[in-house]
Amino acid sequence: MWMWKSKYFMLGRIVWTNTINSVIAENGKFAKEICNIMNRYCGKDWGEMSEEDKELNNIAITCNERVLASYQTSQGKVYVITEWDRSITTILFASEY
Secondary structure, X not given: OOOEEOOOOXXXXXXXXXXXXXXXXXXXXXXXXXXXHHHHHXXXXXXXOOHHHHHHHHHHHHHOOOEEEEEEEOOEEEEEEEOOOOOEEEEEEHHHO
16 A cells, blocks of 8 residues: 655555546546646645634644645636545545545
């Protein structure tokens, strides 16, 4: 099993929902958006979060807490969530949360 790590924190396995997978397979623009989102996420760009939530994410990466970010895409809002134990990072539509 691959364990991914950004410059700042462990991501664990990176997975996405079946819905995200289906849209990636059918929509090249969306696939590029997801790649861009993951680059942003790995660089501690938490997307469309409040300043308070962004600061909580910055603290979470040093205290082994869950990290959650939100990004707008051409297909709707997407969340990226890394679990507290850094075992898995999930990409999903906000409607699937």
